[in-house]
Amino acid sequence: MAARAMESFDDARAATADSRARVLARLRAVRPPLAIVADEEGLRPFETDAFIAHRETPMLAVLPEDEAQARDVVNACRELGVPVVTRGAGTGISGGAIPRSDGVLLVMTRMKAILAIDAHARLAWVEPGVRNVRVSEAAAPAGLFYAPDPSSQSVCSIGGNVAENSGGVHCLKYGLTTHNLLAVRALDADGDAIDAGGLALDAPGFDLLALLTGSEGNLGVITRIAVRLVPLPESTQTLLAAFPSVRQAAQAVGEIIGAGIVPAALEMMDRVVIEACERFMKLGFPLGAEALLLAEVDGCTAEALDASDAVRAILERCGATEVRVAADAAERERLWRSRKGAFTALATILPDFYTIDGTIPRRCLPDILDRVYALAAEYGLMVGNVFHAGDGNIHPCIFYDANKPGDLERGEELGGRILEACVEVGGTITGEHGVGIEKLRQMCVQFSSAEIEAFHAVKAAFDPAGILNPGKAVPTLRRCTEWRGMRVEAGRIPRADIPRF
């Protein structure tokens, strides 16, 4: 038995080596020559994305300079039956760009030109490797910006943002990536360029732009993007409020929105995060606050000031013990520092943490946070919460010690339980980070087999051979059946906390 297993392992290795040689020969023939990384040392930086709990060495990494080279790679891989994993800046935290040992890693970072900024038409044409923040920097002289601003915006790429349908802290008012795109050009697995969307405000036929956005590298290799630029607001007002309970802060969120105000941002932090920030940055928050709410309103000056007054009144009415209003840009920056620096501050608690990304109906916020704390206690792990309260998008950070055996697995299991709790109250397992490999199991909780099958059918429309990022984003039906069976079992047997995967 053991000998047979070993034999088939050797066969697999030999097959991989053989396939690697063929792929390498084929890609070396690409003209003009394609940048190929084939040595172990050079491949190391590509072993993982920002979902660092898992790593894998790709067969090869290639860095195309343009669409023609990217197409050569897709065609070669299809013809040789080799998987292609597309990678942008590698900042994804659900493992969508983790390579496969039997596949080519298609790294888009060299395609990083801002091709055009048309201020009059309020749009920018960019290559996929352009960093998010560069678009807004380039548009700023025209009084415009690119609204989606994931916290990794200084390093993450627009191509990756499209692939993940990234959010950010200003989604409530400005929308997700999907709301801020005009056109995406992508190569399907046949190597055909699919021009989805367009410069008009709609396109004929099915909304392929919607399908490509958030498809996690499964439907196409994005080679060019037209993003929508919006006017920079004339005035921005930022408020920070401390609350004696999470429940009161959550109530304030509902009240603000119920009053007809759509804030540009509405972010919450709980006590664990507040204390970490306080230790790390000394921002002088009132001691004993259980929750901080950061609210931002923007618009023309008079409008932003009016909205700021209204928000302040609501915060106070809902029991805020202290409300700070930024008097100027410098103070605004300081208030944001707690939110933007939160993850860095959290790393001072324990170096390893794992960020969850569930979304729930906003009214369930206090209850879901209670549930998160209860589950964390059950698993004996610490959890801090810093999240987009206005969107109902929670980001519990689960702390673990990578050196403690079993800690990571327990953290992952706790994360899974939290996501399932989100689904139970009518929410979703991922608001903006994507499924990747991280949440494949929870996909089976959120979707029926027929729905999972529909996703596979959508993929097959773009990728009949199944070479584009296979195994990510959508689980196989077989895996779902296994997983569902084990959940039922886990519910029945007393030691359900034993890691099973």
Place this chain on the structure above:
Amino acid sequence: MADPFVSALCERIKASAEARRTLRVRGGGTKDFYGNAPRGDDVLEMGAHSGIVAYEPKELVLTVRAGTPLEEVERALAAERQMLPFDPPHFAGSPSAATIGGVVASGLSGPRRPYAGAVRDFVLGTRIVNGRGEALAFGGRVIKNVAGYDVSRLMAGALGTLGVITEVSFKVLPRPASEVTLAFAVAQAAAIEKANHWAGKPLPLSAAAWEAGVLRVRLSGAPPAIAAARAKMGGEEDPGGGAYWEALRDQRLAFFSGGAPLWRLSVAQTTPPLLPEHAQLVDWGGGLRWLRGELDAAALRRAAQEAGGHATLFSAPDKRAGAFQPLAPAILKIHRRLKAAFDPAGILNPGRMYDF
């Protein structure tokens, strides 16, 4: 758990697929004129599947059954001073029979679209029954959701060819506190130029249309924001403003009357006047050009394509030219595969969009 209407619908579609009987899906019938002629061996009436399932004003989320009249939904929203921000057309007068299912399936948005977003931008989730008779749910009732491919948005504008929509969840928004319409006497080229110029400034625009030498611009928001914008933009206040936008949205303006073919050219907003020899109405701040008359389909489609867009033969007694712009071969290939995946027997609204 299972809704009896949906269960019966699943059985009916399954039986139709087995018998290869095509189905024409119908809500209120107000957009029967749109797309290629509706056809089907049987009509699938959705009007009985009606009612608001959930509406939480503080969540900004509304869930409704597909057969619910649009007017009922808008009344419920108005009572909470909220709205469907994409401004869906009602057509066919008041009371309009338009249903939410039809609103989403047609994917049509009104004058507010360039500044607020389109139907698809506000769809959070859809429940459908596909051509195999399977009830499926995509998206959800939360504002952010990236689990699975965005099939719920795919249903917006698919004209019921991929699945029968049974329920939709929308993101809704507060109604603006106030609105003012300004009028400017300018030629078409200048109107397009101005609308685009203003759209690049932090001004509370919510509509911009031009016809017969008059550019009308609507501002929406808090009174101080509107006052500040007026000071920058000038123009005269148009007291009939509110009614104008509704009439434009529902095509009750004089421009739309009569039986001459109506063409809708959706183009890049900055496109200079197209085919100036023909009378036209410009909406969406330059993004839509409406033209009337027996026009050369090929020429219009070429002009629209060169302007970054496409031309639709919106309403006409004779649609032999095809309602919609032909698709590029690679795009058409994907369409056929998607259609085969969702509706393998090809029974749902055949030919309504293209030849499948």
